[in-house]
Amino acid sequence: MPSVRRVDQAERRRRILEAALDLFARNGFHRTSTRQIARAAGVAEGTIFNHFPTKKDLLVAAAAQVVDDYFREEIEPLPRESTLEALRETFRTRLELGLRHAERIRFLLAELLSNQEMRQAYFEAVVLRLTDHLVRLLEQRIAQGFLRPCNVRVVAGALVGAFLTFLLVALLDEKRRLLTSSVSEISDELARLFLYGLEPGPAEG
Amino acid sequence: MPSVRRVDQAERRRRILEAALDLFARNGFHRTSTRQIARAAGVAEGTIFNHFPTKKDLLVAAAAQVVDDYFREEIEPLPRESTLEALRETFRTRLELGLRHAERIRFLLAELLSNQEMRQAYFEAVVLRLTDHLVRLLEQRIAQGFLRPCNVRVVAGALVGAFLTFLLVALLDEKRRLLTSSVSEISDELARLFLYGLEPGPAEG
């Protein structure tokens, strides 16, 4: 039977991680001191180091938390009915989820870009996971004849890129000079772009 | 006539900036000390502060340098002949230039993501500049009837996103598990994707 003590311990750890992630996302890893984290978590500074050997371990745990939270809500496969509808809905739900997690995703990306040691692990966890999923979906639908054959890895990269960029732009564009459309308008246009391309043609109607 | 001293001064400033940018790109802003910069530039630590009041000023100047260097090589408008060819060539030259500047672009992006103060200024300088250029090109070609009407801002965002993502992936994917194709293959596929879309059709041949 788990003692009362152990429950409290897990809860304390969770609170420290929560406080750290919150501060990292708002102010960045380097601008956040362990003293600040302790104050925000309502514990003594030393307690942090009972749960996480170093500040870097806290960073790694925080980054893992972001990835886990994002992928908890599963990316469901495109329904078979209409490819355009399916693409649009996938874009919409993913963009909305991303925008909800935007601050934390920015923190994760910033760390990935500036922290050489974290790249390998999280590149695998985030980018490969996203694109592998897309690659499987694309291959399946090409086999079914719904999409033309193509270099699926390049196309998957472009899809992830278009998606990530909207998150970044949403974060950077505080004056809303670029993100003037709504999420559903954007999803609409992206779905049409990737399905029909930019060439004028009969697909337009 | 400019004195020898003044030439030396400008040259010194340039060397300090060069050394700082090099170290920032390799190790990140926070992991680079002013002592390191001084040693790399071959000057005393105090000299840095004669040219740049604070370390942050050095960061701002370094970031500006990256933007200037990237945009020095002008983005020429698409030639009129073949839209597919033009798109492909634009992607190819931009990707190659980006890959040459990759480490510095990563540094710039990392700072943009983690440094709240720099966002406003550099968002304008980088993202708006790139997309505004694309928006103008797209509108022009739509008016000429070469492309279907569309939400040009969304499409421009997707193009910039696909482009940026390949740079990021190139930087993160050390084991080359995603970037298995050559730059020209990638440009080829992207041009076809954005022009014809993914739907099977007569455009395929």
Add this chain to the structure above:
DNA sequence: ATAATATGAGTGAGCGCTCACTCAGAAGGA
């Protein structure tokens, strides 16, 4: 000689992390 500039040891602030100590609560004997 004078002004302009370069120098680098020095400064204090702030950092991650430690460790001697505290004390609530579990364990156990009577």
Add this chain to the structure above:
DNA sequence: TCCTTCTGAGTGAGCGCTCACTCATATTAT
């Protein structure tokens, strides 16, 4: 039940260190 002993997580002042930045002095150009 009550008292004693044991345990280990929690605590926070403080350590050692690094940092950006300063300033008295040296060097150099005119």
